[in-house]
Amino acid sequence: MLSLRIAARFLRRSPVQSALIAAGIAVGIGVQVFLGSLIISLQQNLVDETIGSSPQVTVAAAEEGEPVTVTEAVRASLEGDDRVVAVVPVRTFSAIYRGDGASAPLQVVGGELGELDTIYDISGRTLKGAATLAGDDVLVGKEFAATNGLEPGDRAVFVLPDGAESRRTVAAVFDFGTAAANQTFAFVPATFAAEVLGHAPDQVTAVELQVADVFASVAVADDLRGDPALAGTTVSEWQSENEDLLSALQSQSTSSYTIQFFVLVAVALGIASTLAISAVQKTRQIGILKAMGMRDAKAGRIFLWQATLLGVTGAAAGVGVGLALIALFSRFAATFTIDPQWAFVALSFAVGVAVALLSSVIPSRRTSKLDPIEVIQGG
């Protein structure tokens, strides 16, 4: 470990130079940790906001308007897939709300509240009233209720697809976080929707699914399409219907990787130039060590160790800088939570050390090749 000892002394001998280069690595890795965590959290947040509260895979009848029969085999198929976390049979139809001189179209979803909650979390997003779906209950959105002056307990009239009118009681008002969804959706009991649509108890309009990893929806949908139990159905998933969002996420990732790459290049160049300068500064010492019998490889390792020490110190400090930036940003600037991505933090640390090691290759080789005579004769 003589090489390590000499490397440590060389670094201590020039504390300002060593501190500056460690700071350079720290800033680079700090930006890396922060930017990486920011982008990952931002994307998770965006995906969550956009499709987190909606079905990611939908199984409907192959022919539009026809019901899907949810047999035991169908349910077993859907619930048997480990990647699927929620299975919600729904009956949907269009209706028109008729108020005092005003009317508004609605997308009415019929289902069991407990099942609907697994995707839509209506209970958790109830603003007023009590979320229940029994008897003549209807649940409406915040903007819809405000536009039409509806409060829990009010009676509301809906025109059904067959032209008949139905009077229902507003049980609760929910807020999905987007005005469009709040304006469009209303929820009714499954039995009422079955009546409206003329469905048998095992018939539904569609079965909506959520998957644990939202980006696995393509694979899940593909597998379901090949499932014989689901013959006669059509399976759709969110990604093929949200190509713009996906390409935006992709572009965001690409630009983030580009920035991170160039930050690393800048860090590598910084370390390489400092080590190269250090190698020149220490030529005399290396020469005399070689004259007294230090082997070439061992002499070369001095700069490898210097790089390791700088890399480990700088990258560790960089992780601290990155986490501090995340904390500051979360507290003062962000409208969403940035979670430190620990796997990414570990990767950034490793990359920092690796870049430092890579940067030491040239000075190490130069040192290995140094001929002691060059130094000694220079006096």
Next chain:
Amino acid sequence: MAEQLLVAEGLGKTYGDVVTTVALSDVAFALERGEFASIVGQSGSGKSTLLNLIGLLDTPTTGSVSLDGKETTALGRSGRTRLRNELLGFVFQFHHLLPEFSVLENVVMPGLVGGGSEKALRPRAEEVLALLGLEGLEDKNANQLSGGQKQRVAIARALLNRPALVLADEPTGNLDTANTALVYELFRKVNAELGTAFLIVTHDRAVAQQTDRILEVSDGRLVQDVRNEFGAPSG
């Protein structure tokens, strides 16, 4: 007859491929264990080239060098490096101490390079420092010493591995008269007490006169090899 420590045969060194410069040509001599000899010559005469070849810092174009009975010409870079560490001690015109290390650490460095531990080497280092009158300076930084002290530490360092031969290239070139005298006195003392052979390169004839044997190099050739009866230490 005393055992031969160093044998140089037909030693030559030529630089350059297209335009060649002959730095040394057909040098042959032998050095016995415990000898105290000097190589004298003008600047550019080839004496430092000769020292580099003997010191295994450079490889000859022609001829061979045997050290302690080992033929070195066929050795690779690492083989020569190992032999340097085991058999030779170097003292240069400039002390070349490592400013990052203390006096003691500088002195034990050849031992550490050879794979020893500081703890095991410390007693020997202290002994050598004492021999050179440097007691009490062990923990000082090399930069805190005077020029003469630095050169004495460099000598102590050269002696740590108990080398059979110390090669000194203008070792007093940067020192004043008093320190110059002291350094030669110490060389003599080490030579007498430890039996270490010395080969001192100098351009100064007065310095060479203090050694037992003078090898004179001129234009890359060994032109004289004489015993010096005045060089023996008084008493």
